[in-house]
Amino acid sequence: MTALLSLRDVVVEFPALRGLKALLAPPEKRRVRALDGISLDVLAGETLAVVGESGSGKTTLARAINGLVPLAGGQVSFDGMALDESPDWHAVRRRVAMMFQDPVGSLSPRKTVRDLVLEPFAIHGIRLQNRRDKAVELLADAGLGPDFLHRYPHQLSGGQARRVGVARALALTPALVLADEPTAGLDVSVQGEILNLMNRIKAEHGLTTLIITHNLNILRHIADRIAVMYLGRIVEIGPVERLLSDPAHPYTRALMAANPEPDPTARRERIVLKGETPALNARPPGCEFHPRCPVARPDCASRAPVLEPATTGGRVACHYPLTKETLSA
Amino acid sequence: MSEALKVEDLSVHYDTREGALQALRDVSITVPEGGIVGVVGESGCGKSTLINALLQLLPENATIPAGRITLQGEDVTRAGTRRLRQMRGQEISVVFQDPMTSLNPVLSIGRQMRDIQYRQQGSRAAKDSRSAAMLGRVGIPDPVGKLAAYPHELSGGMRQRVAIAMAALMRPRVLIADEPTTALDATLEVQIIELLKELQQEIGCAILFISHHLGVIAELCDRVVVMYAGVAVEEGPVADVFLRPGHPYTIKLIECDPGKLKEKVTDLPSIPGSLPDLTDPPAGCIFRPRCDRATEICATPPPRKGLNGAHWAACHHAKVDKA
Ligand SMILES: Nc1ncnc2c1ncn2[C@@H]1O[C@H](COP(=O)(O)OP(=O)(O)O)[C@@H](O)[C@H]1O
Ligand SMILES: Nc1ncnc2c1ncn2[C@@H]1O[C@H](COP(=O)(O)OP(=O)(O)O)[C@@H](O)[C@H]1O
Ligand code: SF4
Ligand code: SF4
Ligand SMILES: [Mg+2]
Ligand SMILES: [Mg+2]
Numbered sequence: 001m002t003a004l005l006s007l008r009d010v011v012v013e014f015p016a017l018r019g020l021k022a023l024l025a026p027p028e029k030r031r032v033r034a035l036d037g038i039s040l041d042v043l044a045g046e047t048l049a050v051v052g053e054s055g056s057g058k059t060t061l062a063r064a065i066n067g068l069v070p071l072a073g074g075q076v077s078f079d080g081m082a083l084d085e086s087p088d089w090h091a092v093r094r095r096v097a098m099m100f101q102d103p104v105g106s107l108s109p110r111k112t113v114r115d116l117v118l119e120p121f122a123i124h125g126i127r128l129q130n131r132r133d134k135a136v137e138l139l140a141d142a143g144l145g146p147d148f149l150h151r152y153p154h155q156l157s158g159g160q161a162r163r164v165g166v167a168r169a170l171a172l173t174p175a176l177v178l179a180d181e182p183t184a185g186l187d188v189s190v191q192g193e194i195l196n197l198m199n200r201i202k203a204e205h206g207l208t209t210l211i212i213t214h215n216l217n218i219l220r221h222i223a224d225r226i227a228v229m230y231l232g233r234i235v236e237i238g239p240v241e242r243l244l245s246d247p248a249h250p251y252t253r254a255l256m257a258a259n260p261e262p263d264p265t266a267r268r269e270r271i272v273l274k275g276e277t278p279a280l281n282a283r284p285p286g287c288e289f290h291p292r293c294p295v296a297r298p299d300c301a302s303r304a305p306v307l308e309p310a311t312t313g314g315r316v317a318c319h320y321p322l323t324k325e326t327l328s329a
Numbered sequence: 330m331s332e333a334l335k336v337e338d339l340s341v342h343y344d345t346r347e348g349a350l351q352a353l354r355d356v357s358i359t360v361p362e363g364g365i366v367g368v369v370g371e372s373g374c375g376k377s378t379l380i381n382a383l384l385q386l387l388p389e390n391a392t393i394p395a396g397r398i399t400l401q402g403e404d405v406t407r408a409g410t411r412r413l414r415q416m417r418g419q420e421i422s423v424v425f426q427d428p429m430t431s432l433n434p435v436l437s438i439g440r441q442m443r444d445i446q447y448r449q450q451g452s453r454a455a456k457d458s459r460s461a462a463m464l465g466r467v468g469i470p471d472p473v474g475k476l477a478a479y480p481h482e483l484s485g486g487m488r489q490r491v492a493i494a495m496a497a498l499m500r501p502r503v504l505i506a507d508e509p510t511t512a513l514d515a516t517l518e519v520q521i522i523e524l525l526k527e528l529q530q531e532i533g534c535a536i537l538f539i540s541h542h543l544g545v546i547a548e549l550c551d552r553v554v555v556m557y558a559g560v561a562v563e564e565g566p567v568a569d570v571f572l573r574p575g576h577p578y579t580i581k582l583i584e585c586d587p588g589k590l591k592e593k594v595t596d597l598p599s600i601p602g603s604l605p606d607l608t609d610p611p612a613g614c615i616f617r618p619r620c621d622r623a624t625e626i627c628a629t630p631p632p633r634k635g636l637n638g639a640h641w642a643a644c645h646h647a648k649v650d651k652a
Contacts, residue, residue, distance in 0.1 A: 053514035054485075157603060158372075187371035187541065188585045192597030195587075199595055214514065217588035221597055258515040260522070260544030262586055264568045272523060273516045275470070276486050 003041035004079055004176055004208045005065065010038040011073035012057075012064050012232075016281050032280035034060045036232040037074070039307070042176070047202065047209045049219050049240070051255070052229030053277060058212040059101060061229075062178040065210075066098055079175065094124055097174035101181045101212075103161035107153040113139070113164055114149040120171040142167040143197055159190035166197060173205065180212045191215075195222055216259050220244060225314075228252045231277065231288050234307060238314015248310045248321035250293050287319065295320060332399070333503045333535035334360040334383070334421075339396030341378050341387065347608040352378040353559045354615075355395075358537070360503065365529060365536040367546035367567070370556035371582075373604050376539045378559075380507050383537075384423065385413050401502060419448070422496035426508040428488040431495065432480040438464075438491055439476025445495055463494045467524055486517040490524070497528050504529070506538045510545060522549050543586055547571050552639075555579045558604050560615045565640025575634070575642030578616045614644070622646050 012035040015022065022030050034057045042048045050058050063069045065076055067089045076083045078092060097120075100106035107116055114135045121128055128134050136146050142163040153161060162182065169177055182198065183191045195218055202209055211222060219226060219240055227237040228249065236249040247253040250271070257270035273292045278284055284291050290300040300319060310316040311323070341353040353375045360366045370376060381387045383398060385405060398405040400420060408416065425431060433441055442460035443453065451459075457476060464472035467490040480488055489509060496504055506525065510518040522545060529536055540546055546553050546567070553570050555563040555578065563576040574580045583589065584598045602619040611617050613628040620627070626645050634647045 053516065188543075188587075189371060189582060189600035192585055192587070192599035195597050196595075196599070216515065217586065218597075220593050221587055221590065221595070254516055258519045259588065260519065260542065260548045261588055262543035262547045262571050262583055263589065264547045264571050270519060272519055276484055276517065 002044055004044040005042040005210070006040075006077045007065070007074065008039050008076075009074035010035055010061075010064055010071055010076060012060050012069050013072040029281065031072075033072075034232050034280065035064060038232075038234060039074075040227055040234060040237060042208055042210055044208055045206060046224040047211060047222055049223035049226045050210065050212045050229060051214060051216065051219070051226060053214060053255075055277060055280075056229040057232040058214075058229060059180055060232075062098065062180050062210070062212060065178060066093065066096055090124065094172050095174050096176045096178065097169040097172065099165050099169045099177065099179040099182060101184060103158060103165050103185070104153050104156070107161060107164060109153050111152070112149065113144075113151050113153075113156075116153075116164055117167045117171060120168060124172065126172075138167040138171055139164075141170060141201065143193070157190075158186050159193060162186065162194050163197065166194075166201070170201060170205070175208060177202075177207055177209045178212075179209060181214070182211060183213065183215050183218060191218070198222065216256060228255065231280065231283060233288070233317070235289065235318070236310070236314065236316045237307070238310065238312075238316075242313050246312055246322070246324055248312060248314075248316040248323075249289075249318050250295050250322060251289050253322060254294070287317075295322070331362050331401075332359050333362045333364070333401060334358075334537060335397075335399045336379075336383070337397045337399075339379075339382060339398065340394050341375070341382055342392050342394055343388075344390040344392070345608060347606075350607045351559055351610055352391075352607060353382070354610075356556070356559075356561045358554050358561070358564075360535045360537050362502075362535055363529075363533050364552065365538060365550045367550035367553040368537065368539045368556060369541065369543060369546045369553055371541055373558065373607075374556040375559045376541075376556070377507070379556075380423070380505055380539060383505060384417060384421070418445070419499055420501055421503045421505065422499050422501040423505045423507060424489070424492050424496050424509045426511050428485070428492035429480065431492050432488060434480055436479075437476065438478050438480065438483075442476070442495060442498060445498060460494075460498065463498050464491070467491075467494045467497070467528075468520070469494070486513055486520070489513060489517075489521060493521070493524065493528070497532060500532050501534050504532075504534050504536045506536060506540075508540050508542075511540070511542070518545065525549065543571070543583065544588065555582070558610070558615045559607060560643070562616065562644070563640075563642040565636070566638075569637060569640040573636070573640075575636045575640070575647040576616075576644050577620050577622050577646075579642070616644075 013031040013033050016032040017025055017030055052058055117135050117138045118131055139148055144163050223240045226240050226243045227234050230251050236252045247256055254271045254273050271294050275292050286301040286303050287305050290296045305317045305319050307315045307317045310321055336358040339353055339356045343350040343352055439457055439460060443456045446456045461472040461476060464475055469475055469490055510521050538550055550567050553567050554561050557578045563579045574583055581600045587597055600619060605611055614631045617623045617627045631643045631645045633641045633643050635641050636649050
């Protein structure tokens with residue numbers, strides 16, 4: 001399969017300090033790297049899930065792809081077209097749709113559902129023959145009846161607001177959908193509905209999707225591959241089954257094991273990590289995970305690992321990747 | 330075992346434009362001394378209402394038409410303002426989802442921890458050293474140095490640890506935890522659960538742990554109460570309720586957890602329909618409009634059917650366990 005989207009060494013920086021403090025600080029302290037050398041391909045038709053804890057750079061990644069934050073380095077290309085030399089973002093965004101993290105908050109409170117789902121056409125100056133029919137069709141595709149046309153966002157449940165977000169994202173029949181935390185804030189009893197909807201639409205429209213999530217339980221059911229982020233870097237990427245059953249990076253393993261299950265008899269052999277994720281302006285030297293890594297060795301503090309093919313498939317950034325044997329030990 | 334906290338047939342109504350909204354109906358929960366009881370339910374089931382009722386911090390439009398809440402035998406609903414303040418400071422502590430609910434942004438951590446010890450004996454230095462010891466106990470690095478820090482200087486996980494340290498410092502008889510891990514990442518969530526378990530052992534307090542997360546409840550609690558739309562629909566030992574649920578809502582809720590499905594599926598389960606209008610709840614069983622087992626009799630109030638020992642479900646069609 002060919003890559004619909006490719007990222008190579010993508011870097012995104014944010015100002016770390018403001019005002020006088022920023023002027024007085026040495027240049028390297030003035031900015032933090034929220035994304036630090038991200039390279040990945042999203043293949044046509046696949047679903048790649050990006051996982052990682054808050055602050056690891058997942059949302060920034062989606063925004064960098066869509067040109068909503070500038071790149072401080074690297075390249076993004078979409079469908080063979082480089083997006084770095086001031087591309088026509090208007091044209092790109094017709095084909096790359098974004099579903100935002102906060103379903104209700106990302107919908108303008110004064111617009112009706114009808115206007116919200118038709119908004120993408122207005123933004124792109126597309127005239128519609130029959131606006132009402134189009135709105136009804138889009139809502140129906142997202143599982144909402146015509147009785148929703150005249151509702152306002154505050155009259156929607158969390159699940160319904162998500163569906164409106166799905167309808168909007170699909171309005172312009174995009175090739176790629178970037179979905180930021182599509183299940184965040186939803187009760188488990190409605191999560192399934194939204195994921196089924198996304199799976200169905202993906203199959204029907206042949207969509208390629210990049211799903212950002214910290215909901216590990218859903219990965220097996222929605223993703224083909226998983227990329228794990230830590231401090232703005234990818235530490236492991238590979239097929240979903242392999243990452244769930246035998247993660248090679250110690251962080252991936254800790255993350256997957258840190259997932260309380262409702263089965264009281266489930267075996268709990270987890271690594272409880274020490275400490276917390278360091279701040280972006282205090283990146284540890286060497287392997288950035290070493291202060292928390294349960295299997296770190298002395299040289300991990302001085303040598304930074306790079307993403308390399310893992311023996312079990314995919315790629316991993318670790319000097320001492322876990323194997324099936326170390327996993328069961 | 331005697332009871333640390335007992336809620337008996339509690340109902341709470343909110344006065345709204347559409348009429349009385351029945352946020353809790355006849356809820357009973359018993360937390361034994363030293364026990365950990367979980368309350369699990371999805372949004373709108375009345376979790377926050379329950380906590381606010383326990384602390385007597387309900388909003389103005391709330392009324393308690395029926396029920397009793399007793400803390401170590403004392404009726405909380407009849408306690409005066411002064412006694413309530415004393416209880417909230419010493420006998421009952423709360424850890425909220427957002428730690429800033431219990432932290433003051435303009436005071437240093439050390440000052441706040443000293444302030445809550447105002448009834449304790451000892452010099453300022455003694456109190457500070459007690460505070461620092463507790464900060465160290467909950468896993469905060471450089472605890473003495475952190476006394477001078479302000480809440481905004483700490484990460485979300487560290488703030489939640491401080492909030493837990495402050496709650497534990499009072500050595501309460503009852504600790505109420507209101508979704509304390511919901512805002513945290515998975516790896517921090519398990520750290521906090523482990524910490525709560527250890528502190529509960531050390532202090533010997535009872536914990537009422539409220540969450541929408543089935544996994545967290547299963548891991549931490551001895552008993553669990555399942556709530557739906559203001560009603561306690563099932564209760565029992567954690568293992569019984571999660572392995573042999575008796576109420577159709579509990580059964581569905583457990584099925585919906587995608588973590589349970591170890592094989593890939595393209596059609597994930599969900600519970601069709603939506604919460605009933607609590608200003609005009611259905612007659613009989615509250616779950617009837619969404620229940621695929623409902624029959625005519627379900628239009629009458631379902632009894633609490635004992636399933637096995639201390640495990641019951643409020644459902645006409647619940648079956649006794651044979652396990
Ligand atoms: N507009 C911004 N200005 C400054 N810092 C930002 C901005 N957006 C994100 N960051 C920082 O970049 C890091 C990554 O954030 P984000 O991409 O939102 O992470 P995630 O979505 O994984 O939680 C965080 O440390 C965050 O504080
Ligand atoms: N102050 C209030 N006035 C009117 N209705 C309220 C108020 N607070 C909560 N409710 C309603 O009471 C029910 C229970 O709410 P809540 O206790 O917040 O549930 P949970 O915390 O489980 O999500 C919901 O239907 C909610 O809309
Ligand atoms: S490189 Fe070393 S510290 Fe980093 S994850 Fe691997 S073992 Fe742990
Ligand atoms: S009483 Fe009837 S409607 Fe209610 S949960 Fe049981 S079977 Fe379903
Ligand atoms: Mg994000
Ligand atoms: Mg609540």
